[in-house]
Amino acid sequence: MRGCCFTGHRPEKCSFGYDKRCGEFVVLADELENQIIAAINDGFDTFYCGGAKGFDLLAAEILVSLREKYKIKIILVIPFEGQANGYSAEWKRRYKYALDAADERICLSDEYYRGCYNARNRYMVDHSERVVAHYDGSPGGTRDTVNYAKQQGKTVINVADRLKMMFQFSLLD
Numbered sequence: 001m002r003g004c005c006f007t008g009h010r011p012e013k014c015s016f017g018y019d020k021r022c023g024e025f026v027v028l029a030d031e032l033e034n035q036i037i038a039a040i041n042d043g044f045d046t047f048y049c050g051g052a053k054g055f056d057l058l059a060a061e062i063l064v065s066l067r068e069k070y071k072i073k074i075i076l077v078i079p080f081e082g083q084a085n086g087y088s089a090e091w092k093r094r095y096k097y098a099l100d101a102a103d104e105r106i107c108l109s110d111e112y113y114r115g116c117y118n119a120r121n122r123y124m125v126d127h128s129e130r131v132v133a134h135y136d137g138s139p140g141g142t143r144d145t146v147n148y149a150k151q152q153g154k155t156v157i158n159v160a161d162r163l164k165m166m167f168q169f170s171l172l173d
Contacts, residue, residue: 001073004039005048005124007145008055008134008159018054028134031159033062035132040066046073048124051083051098052117053091055134060098067101076102079120080109121145130155 016022020029036047036059049060063074076099084095099105108123109116121141125131131149135142135158149156 001046002042002044002130003046003048003128004036004044004130004132005128006050006056006059006132007121007124007142007149008059009136009138009140009142010052010054013136013138013140014054018058028159029058029062032059032132032134033066035157035159036062036066037070039130039132040070040072042130044130045071046075046127048075048077048128049098049102050117050120050124051076051078051095053087053095057091057094057098059132060101061094064098064101073103074098074101075104075106077120077124078105078107079116080112081107082112117141118144122148125149125152125154128154130157133158134160136160 011018016024019025047059047063049063050056051060060074060076063072066072067074084092087095106123108120118141121144125145125148131146131154133142133146133156135146137143146156146158
């Protein structure tokens with residue numbers, strides 16, 4: 001069993017807000033899918049998702065779609081019961097879809113506490129060899145998770161690098 005996990009920004013931290021009509025979103029989703037397939041081809045079969053709005057749930061949705069073709073296990077790691085209580089109706093729907101589709105659910109706490117998201121992220125990194133991130137360099141939980149993964153000697157692949165490269169060149173044209 002080889003584990004891979006995901007860490008990335010929530011919609012409010014992204015210029016495209018995870019709007020499926022936006023070019024940046026399309027590139028991000030495509031690159032994320034490519035990285036998941038690459039991980040599968042490298043022998044990874046267990047994938048940990050945190051269930052947060054944005055990158056986490058996008059990763060879970062892509063994994064569910066790939067499960068028809070590949071034998072993979074999806075584990076949703078929830079920091080606390082009620083994580084999705086404050087989500088919009090659309091994000092609650094997407095969260096429920098991921099929750100229902102997961103092969104396993106791990107809930108780390110009955111209730112919210114300061115640091116519970118960090119505990120969730122460290123749990124996922126500790127159970128993974130590879131971390132696929134959408135990290136733009138800004139401070140926050142994604143940065144902390146990427147730094148922790150690197151300190152632990154994990155492979156970190158940042159899909160934001162492809163977005164920067166593609167959109168930087170399109171701006172120069």
